[in-house]
Amino acid sequence: MMKDYEMTDLGTMRYFLGIQVQQSDEGIFISQGKYAENLLKKFNMLKSKPMDTPMAINLKLTSNDGAPKFDASTYKSVVGSLIYLTNTRPDIVHAVSVVSRFMSDPSNHHFAAVKRILKYIQGTKGYGIRYTQEKKAQLVGYTDSDWAGAIDDRKSTFGHVFFLGSKVISWSSKKQSTVALSTTEAEYISATSAACEAVWIRRILAYLRQEQNTPTKLYCDNMSTIAMTKNPVFHSRSNHLELRHHFIIKLVEDGEIELKFCGGLLGAHWLRIRRNSEVKRVGGWSNPRMGDHPGKLLRGLLGAHWLRIRRNSEVKRVGGWSNPRMGDHPGKLLRELPETKPCGLVRM
Incomplete structure (x- = not known):
């Protein structure tokens, strides 16, 4: 085609519309780490304390919450940016969907929920999806x-x-x-x-x-x-x-x-707890650096699904599903749905 048309060969694609693409013999990894960092910098959240989940448990937002109004232009800007970030981040799609309902008349309570998403992104900027053959x-x-x-x-x-x-x-x-x-x-x-x-x-x-x-x-x-x-x-x-x-x-x-x-937790295909209380996989979502944090709250994929690990490695809740008798089994495979495997959402 270069013989017939004027064009430039830019080589292997590495960056396209805010999406980073890393290609190797092992597969393709896509992420929006740079985009997420620029987003945090734009809204002065780059030095914020990271949150473990994108949304508080059982959070219920309403239009008439009585809170002071927040600038609609700023709110639309940040939520619109978050919507684009969901192209490679299925773990925030539910939280972003909820806050996007209040773009016409946002309040401080709504923006507080948005800030929590940004704080969660602060701790997970490098997350993305790996595709292999x-x-x-x-x-x-x-x-x-x-x-x-x-x-x-x-x-x-x-x-x-x-x-x-x-x-x-x-x-x-x-x-x-x-x-x-x-x-x-x-x-x-x-x-x-x-x-x-x-x-x-x-x-x-x-x-x-x-x-x-x-x-x-x-x-x-x-x-x-x-x-x-x-x-x-x-x-x-x-x-x-x-x-x-x-x-x-x-x-x-x-x-x-x-x-x-499929009873119980739909969003999480399987979950394994290692002996050091590290959450290795949640919802097909790989988090290799979460070890030694037994009190971590992790966000599920489809909504208000959450998981709490107590200090004795007992799984108290998984996706709203109580399992009080699973304590003292840190190596137990708790959930494995048929014909499913981890999705490959990983941190680079």
Whole structure:
């Protein structure tokens, strides 16, 4: 092409639109470390004390919180920058989604939540995603939803994450467009949204000659939702839902999606605690420098999932799932969902 067109060969791509790309024989590592550092510097947070999680546990933000108003222009600027950072940071996508709801009329309370995200980034600037070659990688998805979690309009927040083999390739956390009347309804809407994402990914993979010859497994933690996808008769529980939310039934019938049950923590595919109380993996998320911090709180992928490790290495909570009898088992493999591996979000 250089014979016919005027162009310059810049060599192997290393930096593109704020995303750093490191290519080696082991694979490709993408991150936004420099972008994150510039963001912290811009908002005078570069010397702030790092936080362990991007959002406080059980934080509930509302529009009419009575707090003094914060400058909307500054708020939009920092939240917009955080939204772009989620391109390589699935660990902050839920927190950023929540604070982005108040861009039109932010208060000091809302900006305090934003500052916590920035403090979390301060301690995790080097995090990114590593992609390595895998043969016959299968697409697997996970979906979850709360119920009426938004105080202002009582809408539910849902999220999904997709892995191709052991690597995360798609993630999202959003507020639903309608008010769900039950947890089952909220999970059903969430599953349909995730199924649509799965169809889109399957088509891209087919175009790249990486066809998925088996149904894509989509895991959720609500048995009633799974039952609704297998029952073509819309009963009183679902006959009021918009037609588009029933698209998942067609996908299940056509063999494109297989909805499967997965109890407990959806966001974390597995968690291992070493003898020195180091959290090695949480949600497929590698954190090799977190050792010797038994009181650390770590953030999950899909929402208010959290984990606390006590000094005796007891896991008190994982994603809101109590496990009070797991103490004194620091080498115990606590969670391993079928056909899943770590996603490769690592610190360089």
